[in-house]
Amino acid sequence: xxAVSQTPKYLVTQMGNDKxxxxxxNLGHDTMYWYKQDSKKFLKIMFSYNNKELIINETVPNxxxxxxxxxxxxxxxxxxxxxxDSAVYFCASSRPSGGTDTQYFGPGTRLTVL
Amino acid sequence: AQSVTQLGxxxxxxxxxxxxxxxNYSSSVPPYLFWYVQYPNQGLQLLLKYTTGATLVKGxxxxxxxxxxxxxxxxxxxxxxxxxDAAEYFCAVSEHGTAxxxxxGTGTRLQVTL
Numbered sequence: 001x002x003a004v005s006q007t008p009k010y011l012v013t014q015m016g017n018d019k020x021x022x023x024x025x026n027l028g029h030d031t032m033y034w035y036k037q038d039s040k041k042f043l044k045i046m047f048s049y050n051n052k053e054l055i056i057n058e059t060v061p062n063x064x065x066x067x068x069x070x071x072x073x074x075x076x077x078x079x080x081x082x083x084x085d086s087a088v089y090f091c092a093s094s095r096p097s098g099g100t101d102t103q104y105f106g107p108g109t110r111l112t113v114l
Numbered sequence: 115a116q117s118v119t120q121l122g123x124x125x126x127x128x129x130x131x132x133x134x135x136x137x138n139y140s141s142s143v144p145p146y147l148f149w150y151v152q153y154p155n156q157g158l159q160l161l162l163k164y165t166t167g168a169t170l171v172k173g174x175x176x177x178x179x180x181x182x183x184x185x186x187x188x189x190x191x192x193x194x195x196x197x198x199d200a201a202e203y204f205c206a207v208s209e210h211g212t213a214x215x216x217x218x219g220t221g222t223r224l225q226v227t228l
Contacts, residue, residue, distance in 0.1 A: 004157070031214075040220070041152075041202060041220070041221045042218070042220055042221070043158075043204065043218040043221075044218070045215060045216060045217075048215070056215055090157055090158070092157075092158075094214055096214070098210060099146050099208040099209055099210045099215075100146050100163070100165040100208070100214070101214050102148075102160045103158075103214060103216065104160075105157030105158040105159070106157050107155075107156055107157045108155075108156070108157055
């Protein structure tokens with residue numbers, strides 16, 4: 001049983017296209033996150049949802065739009081893809097506990113924009 | 115704002131040798147500190163975390179870390195390295211709040227040689 005799953009694992013697309021990445025967790029957690037890991041392995045949070053409500057929204061271009069249809073799912077839609085969007089995107093989930101909670105990460109989606 | 119500095123982007127040790135990965139943090143409030151490990155082409159997995167209480171924290175796979183407030187450090191150690199420890203290690207600090215907003219260091223790649 002995969003705790004946090006992401007689809008697709010690899011995504012190769014052309015500049016200007018629109019793409020989505022899906023994330024699902026079966027841990028019963030209330031909070032989900034999206035992180036971006038760049039080519040130098042640097043990880044930065046993008047968004048966080050708690051019970052389908054957006055609670056963290058870092059300085060991310062408007063082309064990125066998260067959507068949470070329910071507590072178990074958090075999708076990431078990216079419009080007008082740019083070369084700089086190439087990265088590995090990780091979804092994570094946790095049971096919020098004032099900042100001490102352990103986040104469980106998915107396997108990542110490697111996005112390559114040509 | 116909180117930040118994390120990991121000294122040494124690459125650390126190489128011989129199998130059986132001591133592993134020491136350094137992490138220093140900056141925080142205006144008592145921090146919550148984490149070490150995550152990322153194996154090749156995988157998501158991140160929690161090794162250990164410090165929230166409150168005992169400053170020496172034991173984690174999985176024989177790793178431990180000690181919170182030293184006076185030195186603003188949270189270095190990760192393992193007495194005897196194993197080949198399977200080869201991975202990327204990330205130190206992170208969390209803000210107090212509803213959800214864990216993790217701020218990661220730049221990571222340290224651990225290489226284990228025979």
